[in-house]
Amino acid sequence: MTVAPAVPAPASEPAPATSGLCVRGLRVVYPATRGAAPLTAVDAVDLDVPRGQILALLGASGSGKSSLLRAVAGLEDIAAGTITWDGDDVVPVPVHRRGFGLMFQDGQLFPFRDVAGNIAYGLAGLPRPERARRVEEVLDVVGLPGYGDRAVTTLSGGQAQRVVLARALAPRPRLLLLDEPLSALDRALREQLATDLRTILKTQGTTALYVTHDQDEAMTVADRVGVMASGRLLRLDTPERLWANPGSARVARFLGFAPLLDADAAAHLGWADLLAGRPGELLALAPGALAVAQGDAGNADDGGTPGGGPATSGPAGYELSARARVAAVRMRGGRRVVEVEIAGEPAMAVLADGDAEPVRAGQEITVRLDRRRAAVVRA
C-alpha cells in the first residue's frame, strides 16, 4: 500500500465532448454597479456532461456555481466561451428553446392549480389524453402515484419538491439543471431525497447538472463532482477519485481533510516516507484517517513509538502510529470521536469499537494512520 503522489489533478476536460453538454472557456462577468468593479463570477471553465450522466458542481457560497448553471440555462449572458449540446451552439438559442429543464430550491408550485395541473403546465403542446398519461407516469416515477388531484398547499416540503421534480421531468428535457433543489429541506429528508433523486435520474437516463454546497449530497447524487472556488473549476472527477486524490490543498481543505502536514511535520511524526521529500507538497489526512490505538484508551503514555511498531495495535488498515494529545472527546453519530493535536495541528481520531474506556482531554495517546486515507496534495 502506498500513498499516491500528487498527480496533476484534472481540473478541466481534455477534448470537447461529442454528445451532451460541452462547455469551454466559459466566463460570466457581472457589470460594475455603484462604483464596484465588474465581477467575474465564472472564469475559464471547461466541463462536459455526456448524455445520461449527472455532474454536480460543489463549492462554497459565492463560488460561481449558480452563475455557471444559469449561463447554461440561458438566463445569464456569457462574456466568453462556448456552450454546445451534441456539438450545436446553444448560446444564441433562447431559454425556452434549449430543451433544458430547470429545478430550483423553492420550486414555486402554482398554489391555485392541483398537483396534476402543475405538472401539466409544461406539457401544453400535447393532446389532453397524452398529457394526463404523462402526468400519471411522472407521478409514479417520483413516488407519488395517485397524487394528481391533491391541492399543492396540502403537500409536505418533501412531497412538494417531488412534484417540482415531476414537473421538470415531464417534458423529457434533454438536460435537467438543478440548483440546490433540496436545500430547503431538513437533513434527514435531504439525505433520503438525494438517494431517490439519483435513482430517478439514472432510471430515466436523464442528463443533469446539479448545483449544491453540500458535499455529501453532491457525492450521493452525481457520477462526477466539480469543485469550484472563486469562479474557477479546481477539480472535476468521480467521488472516489476526488477522495483518493484531491489534487490541491484548497480542494482537500474544502472536502474536510485535516490536518495538511508539511515535510517537517510528517518527518516529526515518522511519516516522512509518505511525502518522500517532494517539495511543495503536503500530506492530507481524510476524515477517518486516524484512529486511537486499541488498548490506549484510558491508558496514557503506555505505548507507541513514532513511525515504528507500538505496543498497542490498531484496527485493520491503520498501520502507522504517532503520539498525539487529546484536546476534547465528542459524540458523533453515536460514536466517540477524539479531537487530538498532532504535530501542532488539530485532527479527529476515531475510537475503535470495543474501546470501552474513553480517553480524557489532556492525555497523551497513540494514534494510528490508515495510509489509504492519506493523500499527497499540492500546497
Ligand SMILES: Nc1ncnc2c1ncn2[C@@H]1O[C@H](COP(=O)(O)OP(=O)(O)OP(=O)(O)O)[C@@H](O)[C@H]1O
Ligand atoms: N446578478 C448578479 N449581479 C452581480 N453579482 C452577482 C449576481 N449574481 C451573483 N453575483 C455574484 O457572483 C458571484 C458568484 O455567485 P453565484 O450565485 O454564482 O455563486 P454560488 O456558488 O452559486 O453561491 P450560492 O451557493 O450562495 O448561491 C458572487 O460573488 C455573487 O455575489
